[in-house]
Amino acid sequence: MGIHHGAILRILRDDGPQSRAELARRTALSPTALTHLTAQLLKDGTVTELTQAVASGAPVGRPAVNVALVPDANAMVGVHLGAGTIHATITDLKATPKVKASLYFDTASSEPTAVIRQVVKTVEGLIKKSGVDRSRLLGLGLGVPGPVDTERRRNLLSINYDWKDVPFADELETMLSMPVVVEHNVSAMALAESRYGIGRNATALLYIYLRTGLGAGLVINGRPFRPGGHGAVELGHIQVVEHGELCSCGSTGCLETFLSEGALTRAVNIDKPHPRQLLAVVERHPDVWNAALRHLTTAIASATNLLNPDLIVFGGHLAEAPESFIDSIRKSVPPRVLPPMRDALRFERSSLGNGGGAIGGAAAALDQLFYSGVSR
């Protein structure tokens, strides 16, 4: 696979079957080079030829032949590592999940080596369950709970796990014998929505995810935004009140001190495990609900003025929030951002559901290992 193969495959993924002439035009490759490259892709089964039906009355000649992606030609493993959770999937080349598995464990006793072993166990079980031939597995994408290095090999920090600089890609590549890409887990979800979900037509997509913490990921023109090289957008650590409660990050009054599983369950006095409809429960406590909404509105308005997204997608508990949540955000945020941004701004729930994190891992790996044409 080379960089030009990646360019051809991206066009076929995003815009469907194309003629060789159209592919040559769009990739700016010569017809000879294009024919050579598609011959290689045809040989390994990644693309196929579709003969178009010739309309009756059309002049007799060679029927038009289009080249099309074969999504099932290969598969990718996607893993979402959250706080005490592993969600894994095997997807096709369009990030459609074929099989899924989940594992829950206690974060308190989880050293990186123990968690890596659990990931390996989950993935090995999933491969067996799927019946996918290992030769067809292109690699694995792992979404991790915190920023990653620029090479996307290491998780630089995880507050939930109290980790620093864990070399996930090296360890997993050795144990699973396949290429591995590491991505910040919410950035991976944002990428999946942008490539394969509700954000396919968005220019700048901001994904906001509520579980243990409040995370965010930004994708601009189909690429994760990597400010400072590591790509984390720390919406949860915007300070929304002065002299507020101590936050897990060491600061005080962060948005996360109002809007995280821990903060909300404490405020409405319910026990773990968390109900699936956490925000429906919170809504019945107007003081807690209104404070969380007010501070989130401020944070989203600030983020919109700074980053100018045209689509904001809500994931995790926010994807399952009562309709009044989305209504309130749709009403309260736009008046607080500049008119051109206000007019373009849309708010939607995640379209990939609970499996979005694992699909995100697969999407990150597909981008790097397949559609870029640069495999390790």
Ligand SMILES: [Zn+2]
């Ligand atoms: Zn904080």
